[in-house]
Amino acid sequence: ETGVTQSPTHLIKTRGQQVTLRCSSQSGHNTVSWYQQALGQGPQFIFQYYREEENGRGNFPPRFSGLQFPNYSSELNVNALELDDSALYLCASSLAGGGGTGELFFGEGSRLTVL
């Protein structure tokens, strides 16, 4: 186990609603990244937070937003949910920048279903 915990593990929402997903990073890690994994696809980068500031963003619209807290835990918020937002959302923590200076440690994900 990586020490990265995510909640909730499963949730169902309807179109137009808003959702908040939470992530507690591994002890000592200061960077959190969020990835979206649609069914049958590889994870796609949403954004990354380093010391409470967003320092990288993938090709996702502004209705995907996030926060990182002083204890390095993080939230992913998605507004105005669409059917295509149905996916497994993965949180990963790392020390510094992840891919460049260290590996990513993933949680088990939050599976979101939008009806």
Place this chain on the structure above:
Amino acid sequence: AQSVTQPDIHITVSEGASLELRCNYSYGATPYLFWYVQSPGQGLQLLLKYFSGDTLVQGIKGFEAEFKRSQSSFNLRKPSVHWSDAAEYFCAVGAHSGNTPLVFGKGTRLSVIA
């Protein structure tokens, strides 16, 4: 732009047989390369990584991978597959900068038969 190609969507091997999963990458700089494994309904577990040095890297669960710069490949191998190896395998590439996210391939699903 960086990209990762895993040419095989699904591979089936017999238990005890050898395994090779292919990964090709496109990257403008010296890459960091990773293989992750995902069991159904689970998150990603790191199998191994290549940063520099010896191009043959050893990982967990008896897996190894070889970085071939001339072929832009980082293929994953295992000499003898166990039924518990059935899972989805993802190759990923990242940068040395530290703030560049990982780019993943679409994955290869491995089935193991008796």
